[in-house]
Amino acid sequence: MAVVPMVRIQATDFDVAAEIALLTQGRADVGAVVTFTGLCRDEAGSLAALELEHYPGMAEAEITRIANEALARWPLAGITAIHRFGKIRPGENIVLVVAASRHRQAAFEAASFLMDYLKSRAPFWKKEHLIDGSEGSWVDAKESDDAAAARWAKS
Amino acid sequence: MTKLIYFAWVRERIGKAEEEVELPADVKTVRELLLWLKSRGEEFESALQHPEVIRVAINQEHVDHREPIGGAREIALFPPMTGG
Numbered sequence: 233m234a235v236v237p238m239v240r241i242q243a244t245d246f247d248v249a250a251e252i253a254l255l256t257q258g259r260a261d262v263g264a265v266v267t268f269t270g271l272c273r274d275e276a277g278s279l280a281a282l283e284l285e286h287y288p289g290m291a292e293a294e295i296t297r298i299a300n301e302a303l304a305r306w307p308l309a310g311i312t313a314i315h316r317f318g319k320i321r322p323g324e325n326i327v328l329v330v331a332a333s334r335h336r337q338a339a340f341e342a343a344s345f346l347m348d349y350l351k352s353r354a355p356f357w358k359k360e361h362l363i364d365g366s367e368g369s370w371v372d373a374k375e376s377d378d379a380a381a382a383r384w385a386k387s
Numbered sequence: 388m389t390k391l392i393y394f395a396w397v398r399e400r401i402g403k404a405e406e407e408v409e410l411p412a413d414v415k416t417v418r419e420l421l422l423w424l425k426s427r428g429e430e431f432e433s434a435l436q437h438p439e440v441i442r443v444a445i446n447q448e449h450v451d452h453r454e455p456i457g458g459a460r461e462i463a464l465f466p467p468m469t470g471g
Contacts, residue, residue, distance in 0.1 A: 270471055284470070285395055287463060290447035315470060327471050347471060353449065355463075356470025357395035370396050373467030 237299030238312040241291045246314045246328050255310035255332040262309045266339040268329045268347050274322035280361045281319045282371070284326065287355035291315065298349040302331070305345070306338040313346060315356065348380040389456075391424075393434070394465035397441065400434035410456070417443045418452040420462065435464075442467060 238254070240246075248267055256262050272282050295313050302311055312330040320326055327350070331343040352373075360368025392405045414423045421438040424431050435441060443450055444463040456462065 286470070287392070287394055287444070287447070287465070290444055290463070293447050294449070351471035352468065354470045355394070355444070355465065355468055357466060358469045359395070370466065371469045373469050377471075 235303055235308055235310055237296055237303065238310070239292055239295045239299060240314045241286060241288070241295075242314065242316060243318040245316070245325055248328060248330075251312050251314065251328060251330050252332075255312060255330055259309070261334060262332045263334045264336040264339040265330065265332045266336070266343040267331075268327075268343050269325055270327040270347075272320045272322050272324050272326055278362050278364070279322055279368070280363045280365075281321045282326075283319050283359045283361060284317045285357045285359065286315070286317045290355050291317075294354050295350060298346055298353060301349070302342040302346050306331075306333065306342040308333050308338060308342055311342060311346065313350065315350070315354065317356070319361070345384050348377070348384060351377045352381040389459055390461045392461065392463040394463065396466055397434045397464050401430050415455055415457070416452070417445075417450060417454045417456060417462075420456055421452070421464075424464075440467065441465070 248269060252265050256265060299311050299313055308331060310332040314328040316326055329343050329346050331339040333339040358371040362368045388407045389410055390405060390407055393401050398404050411423060414420050421435055421441060425435040442465050445456060445459045446461055
């Protein structure tokens with residue numbers, strides 16, 4: 233049976249253990265599960281929250297396209313991507329990727345690939361809200377994120 | 388009519404999230420669309436000052452600036468993405 237990626241865009245938090253269970257319960261052929269969780273980080277002690285804006289419809293469609301590309305490249309038993317939107321405070325979850333496979337190599341690589349592409353192609357934008365009540369700036373895109381995605385290009 | 392949608396600082400500078408427009412007949416590519424929009428007033432001039440950095444999606448798929456826009460129902464303009 234073809235594996236269908238599970239992609240969700242939601243305001244609420246997610247439960248990592250529950251998402252792993254959805255990919256593994258009731259089957260005995262999964263030998264490896266890799267999860268990546270991205271959290272809201274405050275480096276300067278001045279951040280109250282990040283506000284994540286997204287393009288409804290395209291966000292789901294683009295992450296599903298990337299997840300399907302991962303399914304075509306690695307032998308996976310399942311793949312999940314959850315991305316939150318709205319106001320997220322430092323320490324809270326933003327994004328989750330889960331990749332399940334028979335062996336660890338495929339699970340590690342697929343999770344890494346999905347995150348690298350998601351960062352440079354999924355239509356989300358972060359705006360800072362500062363502790364002093366002021367509106368901070370929009371987070372700038374990093375060239376290192378484009379470079380991280382480019383390393384997966386097929387030669 | 389074509390639906391234009393704006394996100395993040397492009398939306399803030401233009402001052403609206405979306406609009407329906409009748410595109411002039413000589414606007415055939417994404418690049419021509421960006422240049423035409425830029426001429427529509429101060430807000431657009433401010434948002435599209437550097438058109439080369441603006442990312443564009445047609446019918447919810449990424450396209451480059453050479454892409455023809457014929458038949459597009461929905462065109463979105465936004466800054467480079469910063470999700471994840």
